[in-house]
Amino acid sequence: EDKVVQSPLSLVVHEGDTVTLNCSYEVTNFRSLLWYKQEKKAPTFLFMLTSSGIEKKSGRLSSILDKKELFSILNITATQTGDSAIYLCAVANQAGTALIFGKGTTLSVSS
Amino acid sequence: GAGVSQSPSNKVTEKGKDVELRCDPISGHTALYWYRQRLGQGLEFLIYFQGNSAPDKSGLPSDRFSAERTGESVSTLTIQRTQQEDSAVYLCASSLASPGTAGELFFGEGSRLTVL
Numbered sequence: 001e002d003k004v005v006q007s008p009l010s011l012v013v014h015e016g017d018t019v020t021l022n023c024s025y026e027v028t029n030f031r032s033l034l035w036y037k038q039e040k041k042a043p044t045f046l047f048m049l050t051s052s053g054i055e056k057k058s059g060r061l062s063s064i065l066d067k068k069e070l071f072s073i074l075n076i077t078a079t080q081t082g083d084s085a086i087y088l089c090a091v092a093n094q095a096g097t098a099l100i101f102g103k104g105t106t107l108s109v110s111s
Numbered sequence: 112g113a114g115v116s117q118s119p120s121n122k123v124t125e126k127g128k129d130v131e132l133r134c135d136p137i138s139g140h141t142a143l144y145w146y147r148q149r150l151g152q153g154l155e156f157l158i159y160f161q162g163n164s165a166p167d168k169s170g171l172p173s174d175r176f177s178a179e180r181t182g183e184s185v186s187t188l189t190i191q192r193t194q195q196e197d198s199a200v201y202l203c204a205s206s207l208a209s210p211g212t213a214g215e216l217f218f219g220e221g222s223r224l225t226v227l
């Protein structure tokens with residue numbers, strides 16, 4: 001059965017801290033891994049990763065994929081209160097159609 | 112439209128009633144997905160439509176759940192004889208992904224269903 005496990009489930013940090021969110025997966029016929037940020041309702045896209053070892057970067061956020069060890073990390077440096085959200089990791093299933101999501105990591109950044 | 116549109120945004124119903132949730136995807140997006148998100152949980156895949164191909168219904172939790180989509184337009188998710196366990200936010204997403212490729216999904220704001 002395809003599955004995605006994220007850790008930690010929740011995290012509380014202070015502004016300016018750096019955080020690392022983890023996503024491990026088991027999926028047959030891997031296609032891609034995606035990260036989303038969910039603040040209130042609709043998740044918004046952050047990154048899509050398909051190749052190992054190539055870092056994707058957007059401002060203070062970056063992510064990398066390890067297809068051998070079957071995991072990805074999402075790093076956020078110099079955190080701000082606006083980074084408070086649920087971060088969702090998802091991978092393509094065997095058919096390469098729908099995405100299988102993890103339960104998410106709830107990040108709270110205090111000022 | 113500019114984004115994925117869902118309606119109603121909130122629905123409160125009594126146990127045993129049927130409900131219909133609507134999703135209007137981004138124009139030109141061939142793929143449409145329904146997910147369910149219970150409080151404090153991740154997104155649970157329900158069903159996937161890709162163009163005129165047969166939908167992937169593998170995530171539907173029971174035969175009380177069904178969904179339709181005509182061509183590449185609006186989709187409706189129907190829940191019959193609702194149960195309290197059906198209470199959740201139902202999220203719709205669309206993408207340009209071609210068959211066999213999982214690309215970026217664009218999500219709607221969701222329909223929050225509460226079954227009393």
